[in-house]
Structure formats: C-alpha cells, structure tokens
Amino acid sequence: MDKSCINIGILGWGTVGTGVSKILINQNSLISKNSGVQLSLEKVVKRTLPASREGIELPPNCLTSDPAEVVDNPDIDIVVELIGGVSEAQTLITRAIKNGKHVVTANKALLAEHGGELFQLAQKHKVSLNFEASTAGGIPIIKTLQESFTANQIESLYGIVNGTCNYILTEMNENGVDFSDVLAEAQEKGYAEADPTLDVEGIDAAQKLSLLIALAYGVNLSIDKFHVEGITDISKKEIQYARELGYVIKLIAIAKLTDDNRVEARVHPTLVPERSLLANVGGAYNAVCVIGSAVGPTLFYGQGAGEMPTASAVVADIIDAAKSVKNGIYPSISHAWFPDVPAEVSVCPIDDIHTRYYLRFVVIDKPGVLAKIGNILGDYNISISSVIQKEPHDTDTVSLMMLTHKALEKDIKTALDQILKLEVVKGGVKLIRIEEEVDF
Amino acid sequence: MDKSCINIGILGWGTVGTGVSKILINQNSLISKNSGVQLSLEKVVKRTLPASREGIELPPNCLTSDPAEVVDNPDIDIVVELIGGVSEAQTLITRAIKNGKHVVTANKALLAEHGGELFQLAQKHKVSLNFEASTAGGIPIIKTLQESFTANQIESLYGIVNGTCNYILTEMNENGVDFSDVLAEAQEKGYAEADPTLDVEGIDAAQKLSLLIALAYGVNLSIDKFHVEGITDISKKEIQYARELGYVIKLIAIAKLTDDNRVEARVHPTLVPERSLLANVGGAYNAVCVIGSAVGPTLFYGQGAGEMPTASAVVADIIDAAKSVKNGIYPSISHAWFPDVPAEVSVCPIDDIHTRYYLRFVVIDKPGVLAKIGNILGDYNISISSVIQKEPHDTDTVSLMMLTHKALEKDIKTALDQILKLEVVKGGVKLIRIEEEVDF
Numbered sequence: 001m002d003k004s005c006i007n008i009g010i011l012g013w014g015t016v017g018t019g020v021s022k023i024l025i026n027q028n029s030l031i032s033k034n035s036g037v038q039l040s041l042e043k044v045v046k047r048t049l050p051a052s053r054e055g056i057e058l059p060p061n062c063l064t065s066d067p068a069e070v071v072d073n074p075d076i077d078i079v080v081e082l083i084g085g086v087s088e089a090q091t092l093i094t095r096a097i098k099n100g101k102h103v104v105t106a107n108k109a110l111l112a113e114h115g116g117e118l119f120q121l122a123q124k125h126k127v128s129l130n131f132e133a134s135t136a137g138g139i140p141i142i143k144t145l146q147e148s149f150t151a152n153q154i155e156s157l158y159g160i161v162n163g164t165c166n167y168i169l170t171e172m173n174e175n176g177v178d179f180s181d182v183l184a185e186a187q188e189k190g191y192a193e194a195d196p197t198l199d200v201e202g203i204d205a206a207q208k209l210s211l212l213i214a215l216a217y218g219v220n221l222s223i224d225k226f227h228v229e230g231i232t233d234i235s236k237k238e239i240q241y242a243r244e245l246g247y248v249i250k251l252i253a254i255a256k257l258t259d260d261n262r263v264e265a266r267v268h269p270t271l272v273p274e275r276s277l278l279a280n281v282g283g284a285y286n287a288v289c290v291i292g293s294a295v296g297p298t299l300f301y302g303q304g305a306g307e308m309p310t311a312s313a314v315v316a317d318i319i320d321a322a323k324s325v326k327n328g329i330y331p332s333i334s335h336a337w338f339p340d341v342p343a344e345v346s347v348c349p350i351d352d353i354h355t356r357y358y359l360r361f362v363v364i365d366k367p368g369v370l371a372k373i374g375n376i377l378g379d380y381n382i383s384i385s386s387v388i389q390k391e392p393h394d395t396d397t398v399s400l401m402m403l404t405h406k407a408l409e410k411d412i413k414t415a416l417d418q419i420l421k422l423e424v425v426k427g428g429v430k431l432i433r434i435e436e437e438v439d440f
Numbered sequence: 441m442d443k444s445c446i447n448i449g450i451l452g453w454g455t456v457g458t459g460v461s462k463i464l465i466n467q468n469s470l471i472s473k474n475s476g477v478q479l480s481l482e483k484v485v486k487r488t489l490p491a492s493r494e495g496i497e498l499p500p501n502c503l504t505s506d507p508a509e510v511v512d513n514p515d516i517d518i519v520v521e522l523i524g525g526v527s528e529a530q531t532l533i534t535r536a537i538k539n540g541k542h543v544v545t546a547n548k549a550l551l552a553e554h555g556g557e558l559f560q561l562a563q564k565h566k567v568s569l570n571f572e573a574s575t576a577g578g579i580p581i582i583k584t585l586q587e588s589f590t591a592n593q594i595e596s597l598y599g600i601v602n603g604t605c606n607y608i609l610t611e612m613n614e615n616g617v618d619f620s621d622v623l624a625e626a627q628e629k630g631y632a633e634a635d636p637t638l639d640v641e642g643i644d645a646a647q648k649l650s651l652l653i654a655l656a657y658g659v660n661l662s663i664d665k666f667h668v669e670g671i672t673d674i675s676k677k678e679i680q681y682a683r684e685l686g687y688v689i690k691l692i693a694i695a696k697l698t699d700d701n702r703v704e705a706r707v708h709p710t711l712v713p714e715r716s717l718l719a720n721v722g723g724a725y726n727a728v729c730v731i732g733s734a735v736g737p738t739l740f741y742g743q744g745a746g747e748m749p750t751a752s753a754v755v756a757d758i759i760d761a762a763k764s765v766k767n768g769i770y771p772s773i774s775h776a777w778f779p780d781v782p783a784e785v786s787v788c789p790i791d792d793i794h795t796r797y798y799l800r801f802v803v804i805d806k807p808g809v810l811a812k813i814g815n816i817l818g819d820y821n822i823s824i825s826s827v828i829q830k831e832p833h834d835t836d837t838v839s840l841m842m843l844t845h846k847a848l849e850k851d852i853k854t855a856l857d858q859i860l861k862l863e864v865v866k867g868g869v870k871l872i873r874i875e876e877e878v879d880f
Contacts, residue, residue, distance in 0.1 A: 019734070023591045023734060027591055027593070027733075027734075030591070030593060031590060031591055033658070034590045035590045132588070138732075138734070138735035138736065138738065139738065140580075140583075140584050140587075140588035140589075143580075143583070143584075143587065143588055144580050144583075144584075147580075147583065147756060147759070147760065148572070148580035148583055148752075148753070148756045149580075149752065149756070150471060150474045150475045150755070150756055150759050151463045151467055151470070151471055151751070151752050151755035151756060151759070152752055153467070153470060218473070275720070277717055277720060277721075277741065280715070280717055280720060281717075282880075285880075292578075292752060293467075293748075294459070294463060294467075294578070294748040294749065294751055294752035294755075295578035295742060295743065295748070295749050295752040295753075296578065296742065296743045296746075296748070296749050297742065297743075298578065298579065298740075298741060298742035298743075299739070299740075299741040299742070300738075300739075300740055300741075301717065301738060301739040301740075301741070302735060302736065302737065302738035302739070303735065303736045303737070303738075306736075308733075308734040308735070308736070309734065309735050309736055311591070311734055312588075312589065312591050312592055312732060312734035312735040313588070313735075315590070315591035315734075316587060316588045316589070316590055316591060319587070319590050319591070320587065327767070327769045329767045329769060440722075440725075
C-alpha cells in the first residue's frame with residue numbers, strides 16, 4: 001500500500017491544537033520535502049463554534065464541533081488527540097483505534113492512567129499510538145529512549161519536566177522572592193494554571209516520570225506507587241542556604257536501577273550541584289538527563305510546553321505515523337504496557353533508597369546541641385559531610401544546616417524522629433534530598 | 441517479508457568495532473526486548489589475525505581477515521563499516537550496497553566527501569545508509585534532525601562536536617595551561633591522536649558540520665566551501681582575557697539560515713557567554729544546540745567519542761536498519777545528497793556574515809591610541825561595546841581588548857587592515873568571533 005496523501009483530524013483546538021494546525025498548513029511543503037510524506041489537515045474539532053485563531057486560517061469545512069467527523073470518518077488516517085483530560089479523551093481515542101486510525105496524543109494524564117489498555121488496543125488493531133509531546137514538550141526524549149538508546153541499560157534518569165515549577169524555583173533563586181509571590185506572577189504570565197495543584201504538587205512531573213519509566217525499564221508504574229513531593233514547602237530561605245552550600249534546588253523526577261535490579265522512582269525537590277548543567281536549566285525550560293550503560297551521561301534540553309514547541313513534537317509524531325500509513329506497517333510498541341510481558345524489575349520503596357540529605361533544624365542556641373544531634377545521626381550510621389550554623393537573628397533559636405553522606409532513607413527517618421523529640425530542637429526539620437550523579 | 445533473525449557483519453575491529461561487538465553479544469536479549477528485532481553478529485573483519493579483545497569473546501568462525509566474507513556474503517543483512525579512512529571504506533560500502541545490504545557507518549570523512557554518490561547508490565538499491573555515530577558520538581542528533589525536528593525550519597545550529605578541542609580548551613581555561621602542554625597530555629591520555637591536525641585544525645568538526653547542514657538545510661556542502669579555523673592560535677592569555685569579559689572560548693561549528701535565505705557555515709574558536717549551557721560543556725564532551733522555528737532553542741549533550749558511546753549510536757542504527765529488513769521497507773534518505781533536488785539555499789561567504797567580535801591589539805602605551813583605532817572602526821560602522829586595557833608589563837606596549845557590536849565581517853577586515861598600518865600598533869591582531877544566540 002502506498003498512500004500518496006495522509007489525512008489528519010485534530011481533536012481540540014486549544015493552544016497546542018492551534019500550533020499543530022499552523023504547522024500542518026503553513027509548513028506543509030517543508031514537511032513534505034523533509035520527510036517524503038504529504039499531509040493534509042482535513043478536520044479540526046472544537047466543541048463550541050464559531051471559532052477563529054490568530055495566524056491561521058483553516059480550509060473551508062475543516063472546523064467542526066462533532067468529534068465523530070474525525071474518529072468515525074473513513075477518510076481520516078491519523079487522529080490527533082489534544083483535548084486533554086482523561087474520560088472523553090479515552091473514549092475518543094478508543095473509538096479511533098477501533099476504527100483503524102493511528103493516534104497521536106500529548107495526554108500524559110491519560111497514558112499514565114490508562115496506557116496499558118490503550119497500547120494493547122493499538123497493538124490489536126495494528127495502529128501506532130505516539131506520545132512524544134506528552135513529556136518534555138519539544139524535546140525528543142520519548143524517541144530517544146525508544147529508538148536511540150535501545151542498546152543501553154538505562155542506569156538512571158533525571159528530569160526537570162515541569163516548566164511551572166522550574167520557573168518558580170528559578171525566580172525564587174535569582175530574585176530572592178517567595179513562592180507565593182512568584183506563583184501569582186507565573187499565573188499572571190500564563191506559566192501557571194489558575195489551579196496550580198497538578199504542577200506545584202509534583203503530580204504532572206510524576207505522570208511524565210511514569211511514562212519515562214515505562215520506556216526505560218518496561219514497568220507500568222502508576223504515580224501512587226512512588227514518592228511524589230511538590231515544591232510548595234520550599235522557602236526562599238532554603239534556596240539561599242542551599243546556594244551557600246554550593247547547590248541549587250530543582251524539582252527533579254528521578255528513576256534509577258539499583259544494584260539489586262529494583263527501580264527507584266521519585267519526584268521531589270532536590271539539591272543539585274550549582275555548576276552542573278541541570279542546575280543551570282532556568283525558567284520554564286525542561287531538561288532530561290539519561291545515563292546509559294553504553295552511552296554514558298547525556299542531557300536533552302528545550303522548551304517543555306507552549307504552543308509551538310509542543311506542536312513540533314506532535315507533528316513529528318504525525319509524520320512517523322504517516323510513514324507507517326504510507327508503508328503499510330506499524331511500529332512496535334513498548335512492552336511496558338503489555339501484561340503478557342512480565343516486568344523484570346520491582347519498585348524500590350522510598351525507605352530503601354540511599355542518597356545524601358540536606359537537613360535544617362531550628363535549635364536553641366546553646367552549647368552541646370550539635371553533639372546531641374550528631375550522636376543520634378551517628379547511631380544510625382548517618383555521617384555528616386558539612387554543617388553550617390547561622391548567627392541567631394531575632395530569637396534565641398538558630399538554623400542548623402547539615403549535609404549528610406549517603407544514608408538509608410529509613411535510617412534518616414528514624415533518626416529524625418528521635419532528634420525531633422530533643423528539647424533543644426524547636427519545630428520540625430526541613431529534609432531535601434541531594435543528587436550528586438548529575439554533576440556534569 | 442518477515443525475517444526473524446537479522447545477520448550483522450562488522451568491517452573493522454578497532455575501538456568502536458569492539459564496542460559494537462560487545463553490545464551485540466552481551467546485550468542481545470536487551471536489544472531484542474527493547475526493539476523486537478533479533479540480531480546475530482555473524483562476521484567481524486580484522487585485517488591482521490589472530491586478534492583478541494578484552495571483555496568480549498566472539499563466536500567460532502566469526503573473526504576473519506577477508507572483507508569479502510561480509511560484503512559479498514549472502515547471509516549478511518547489515519554491514520557495519522568501522523575501518524575509517526576514505527578509499528577502502530568507499531569501495532567496501534559500495535560493494536555492500538550493490539549486494540543489497542543495508543549499511544551503517546561512523547565515517548564522517550567518507551560521507552562529507554562522497555556522501556552524494558553513496559546515498560544515491562543506496563536509494564537505487566533500496567537499502568538504508570545510517571550514520572548516527574558519525575557526528576557527536578552517542579548523541580542522537582542525526583535522528584533528531586531527520587525525524588524529530590521535521591516540522592521545523594532550522595534557524596541555527598551550534599555544535600561542540602570535537603571532543604579533543606573541547607578537552608584542550610577546557611583544560612586551558614580551568615588550569616591556565618598552554619595549548620602545547622595540554623595537547624601533549626591529551627595525546628598521552630588517548631584524547632588526541634599522534635597527529636592531531638584533523639582535530640585541532642577544525643577539519644573533523646567541519647566534516648561533522650557538513651553532515652548536519654545536509655540534514656538541516658538540504659545542501660551538500662564540502663568543507664572547502666566554508667570557513668574553517670582551528671584552535672592552535674588560542675593562547676592561555678586569550679582565554680583569560682575572554683573570561684574577564686564574561687566569556688568562554690569554545691570551538692563551535694555554526695550553521696545559520698540568514699534572512700535572505702542563505703546558509704552561513706563556519707567552524708572557528710568562538711566566545712560564548714560564560715553562564716550559557718554551551719560554555720559549561722566541559723572536557724571531551726560534545727553538545728549541539730539546535731534552534732528550530734517551532735521548537736525554539738534546544739541542546740543535546742553527551743560523549744562524542746569513545747568505545748561505548750559511539751557503539752551505542754552504531755547499534756541504534758543497526759536496529760533501525762534491522763527493522764527495515766524485518767518489515768521489508770527502507771527509510772527515505774535526505775534529499776540533500778540528490779542532485780535532482782535543487783538546493784533551495786546558497787552559501788553565505790564569511791565576508792558577508794554579521795556577528796560580534798573580540799579584538800586584541802598590542803599597542804604602544806601612549807595617549808590617543810584608542811582614539812585612532814576607534815576612529816577607523818567608526819569609519820566602517822563598527823561600534824565598540826566594551827574596552828579593556830591591561831597595565832603594561834615588561835615592555836612599553838599594552839594589550840587592548842575590544843568587543844564590538846554586530847558588524848559585517850568584510851568591514852572588520854578592511855578596518856583591521858588599516859589599523860594594522862598604524863605605527864602605534866605592534867604586531868598583528870587577535871580576532872575571535874562572539875556568539876550571543878547560544879545564551880541559554
């Protein structure tokens with residue numbers, strides 16, 4: 001089968017949908033020249049009509065409010081799902097696949113939740129289900145894991161995959177402002193949603209990590225199976241102390257293969273060395289570090305969101321699907337989502353991880369306090385690599401910061417339970433994990 | 441056609457060949473699990489036998505000294521050329537293609553010189569000719585340009601693509617040592633060849649740029665068609681002055697699309713802002729920045745050479761070719777190398793570029809010198825953005841450093857001709873171009 005023109009239908013004409021329609025129409029000859037496939041945007045579905053977008057004019061009869069004109073339309077070869085959310089997107093993608101259509105989606109929430117069913121359905125109907133834009137926007141990290149690093153055991157993976165959090169932390173770091181002030185500003189600028197929960201609580205990053213882990217380790221891990229911690233508790237004071245110690249605080253999505261063949265998966269604020277490339281990924285940008293057994297350390301950097309960067313990834317996926325249509329083949333789908341392929345790795349609970357820690361206590365300013373805390377840490381084999389005590393300010397308490405050497409999380413927690421019972425320790429403790437392996 | 445096991449033959453068992461054989465044998469089940477293709481290493485050609493390599497044992501009868509056992513062997517599906525050099529590699533690849541074999545090569549010199557003929561031949565015989573490992577080692581920049589950024593007009597591209605030069609410049613910058621001393625050390629450590637000309641004169645970087653330009657702009661540009669300048673003239677003094685001005689000197693391979701649709705192509709030492717990601721790519725690492733019309737600024741970082749990183753890229757190419765064999769299709773080849781597709785862009789000569797410049801003069805330490813130089817620059821519309829004059833040391837001359845705003849290279853050259861005729865200017869001038877667009 002050689003089909004000369006491949007017909008595209010888009011579900012959803014929001015920011016990304018608009019970008020995709022712009023590229024498909026305005027860059028049509030560039031795409032054809034670069035890839036050898038001829039694409040035609042046939043239908044765009046928007047629930048409420050009429051609608052128009054600056055910078056793009058759709059062909060006559062292209063715009064419709066009825067998704068059936070895409071998913072049930074025999075002329076459409078590739079369905080691009082950009083409506084977001086889970087329930088309706090799932091229904092429409094399912095129908096499109098059953099109708100034999102290749103599907104492209106940017107919907108990480110849907111895939112993190114229902115990836116298994118959808119990929120199995122796609123395999124059954126011999127269509128592709130591409131999702132490059134779901135993670136890290138314009139950065140081709142999905143293709144890299146699926147095609148370029150296939151000869152590697154992925155040793156570890158570190159991602160700044162939420163632009164909102166990175167923007168907030170960068171602003172807090174560079175301008176010494178508070179979380180709430182930056183969040184308000186980010187909302188004004190459109191970098192953060194009116195309800196920022198999914199972003200600032202780390203849930204969006206966790207959904208992306210779930211997809212990356214499926215590709216890297218072949219395990220389908222829902223986000224309630226691993227430790228997810230957002231940035232709402234990070235104060236400008238913590239950021240300043242971290243900097244004094246030579247670190248920058250970033251929200252990092254981490255996956256590692258442990259020596260005993262378990263997968264560590266976690267999303268949390270993390271201290272990274274200030275001279276590392278990852279520490280210097282600023283603003284709303286994304287970056288993913290992958291350390292492979294053969295390739296060694298790598299880093300991929302770019303815009304993780306926004307109209308055109310995300311559209312760039314969506315259209316790359318469309319082109320891949322179009323090649324499949326043209327050649328009458330369909331690409332193989334990662335085994336992660338197939339229950340008949342047993343996972344070869346299990347999940348390492350957060351209590352079992354070994355890492356370094358930044359700890360900040362507020363203590364009474366009197367002799368012997370450091371020794372008391374140090375003794376308890378010592379009892380649990382937790383060794384301190386550096387300590388800073390700040391001058392007391394307006395009260396009789398001081399902040400005591402410690403960096404530990406690598407320790408077992410379970411030991412840290414037990415030790416902290418005991419330390420917090422000390423009379424000299426006031427209030428809680430700030431715990432932030434440190435990542436040294438990204439020091440490049 | 442569905443072939444269950446794809447047979448591989450490797451030409452050349454040097455560093456990279458050894459790495460590829462290790463992966464194909466030791467990671468065989470990982471590859472099969474990740475990609476769905478079953479690979480079998482059938483033949484490895486090494487000119488002088490017997491031979492052995494640490495960490496790998498080849499199957500019986502695998503090793504041979506006769507390349508015909510690979511390129512003329514009807515059982516071999518994919519030929520991996522890793523002998524390097526131009527003439528013999530060309531002969532063997534040509535024979536393999538004519539025998540209907542898919543080819544994977546890491547040979548940038550061969551492709552930069554004879555890419556046109558070889559890709560046309562591959563197209564004629566419906567086989568793929570993959571070359572991911574030819575540029576930036578383990579970094580999947582070829583696939584990214586060919587598949588992920590297809591919807592983008594590539595606005596510009598900046599690569600640190602020669603690990604030897606980057607190692608030398610990093611050492612000079614961090615440890616204040618001279619070029620010749622670092623070169624000797626790099627040769628000892630195996631980071632530089634006994635004859636380092638191809639590396640330190642920028643030729644290796646230029647060959648890689650030629651391949652990147654073919655993919656980005658569809659023009660087949662041999663390296664004698666653009667400006668290539670190495671790092672042999674960079675002294676530790678220049679590096680130190682650059683740093684005082686907030687810059688780091690890197691050897692950068694640059695390609696840009698100009699407003700009048702011409703391609704700027706050049707390789708030369710370049711001042712990049714010290715806080716940029718590119719400036720912080722240290723040691724023997726590579727990085728490529730691509731700025732695309734949709735995706736915006738991106739950066740790809742990793743090891744550009746060495747046994748396993750390069751082998752990682754070669755094996756990814758083998759897997760892609762194996763999928764083609766398995767599915768009975770062959771991927772399309774960039775139009776850059778086909779004479780029937782006219783290039784849509786012409787080359788912008790170096791005299792026509794607009795960029796910023798670092799200039800260092802050695803001048804007699806007396807009043808009015810700065811004015812004289814400034815007047816001549818002004819006559820040619822060259823505006824100065826900053827000046828540093830160093831205290832005189834042991835002579836009566838001083839170093840005068842200037843950074844210019846953007847200016848036309850032709851104007852700079854004419855102005856410098858006149859400035860160098862001034863009696864107050866002693867010796868030549870150091871000119872290093874500045875790149876601001878990589879400031880991310």
